[in-house]
Amino acid sequence: MVKKLKPWYIVGFVEGEGCFAINISKHKTKKIRRDAWLSFEIELRGDDKSILESIQKYFGCGNIYELNYDRYGWMPHAKYHLRGLDNIRQTLIPFFRKYKLQGKKAKDFKLFCQAAEVFVKKEHLTKEGIVKLEDIRRFMNRRRPFKG
Secondary structure, three states: OOOOOOHHHHHHHHHHHEEEEEEEEEOOOOOOOEEEEEEEEEEEEHHHHHHHHHHHHHHOOOEEEEEOOHHHOOOOEEEEEEEOHHHHHHHHHHHHHHOOOOOHHHHHHHHHHHHHHHHHOOHHHOHHHHHHHHHHHOOOHHHOOOOO
16 A cells, blocks of 8 residues: 655655765767766665655656565665656656755755756766766765765
8 A cells, every 4th residue: 555655754764765866877879978867766675665655656756676685685675766857857856945855965966956957958968068967976975075
């Protein structure tokens, strides 16, 4: 059964388990030999998949994947994955602008929004745009310098 979640529950959940990401990879057929995309993810143990289903229902977009980590001796996991510039611009960004993150994820979200603007302007299709995305990504998630 998929429960209807309150927005602030989702915000708190994302503070602990969410990830805003800028992905950049090599690409053989693209003119600049690089590809970039934005993604938002939440990964949990598989027995909490219903929470991800509720988040997916709330946003009305994104996919849930089941992950198998048997080779590590881990329990199965589930991942909510949202990508696509329209989903990010029309759903995710407005949500977190209205219901503001308070912790370190707020910094990641701000940088994620800057990266979204690079995509809106189609700068990600140029070498300079990829460099701009790499510069933004340098300060996100685990890459950010710790200040205790």
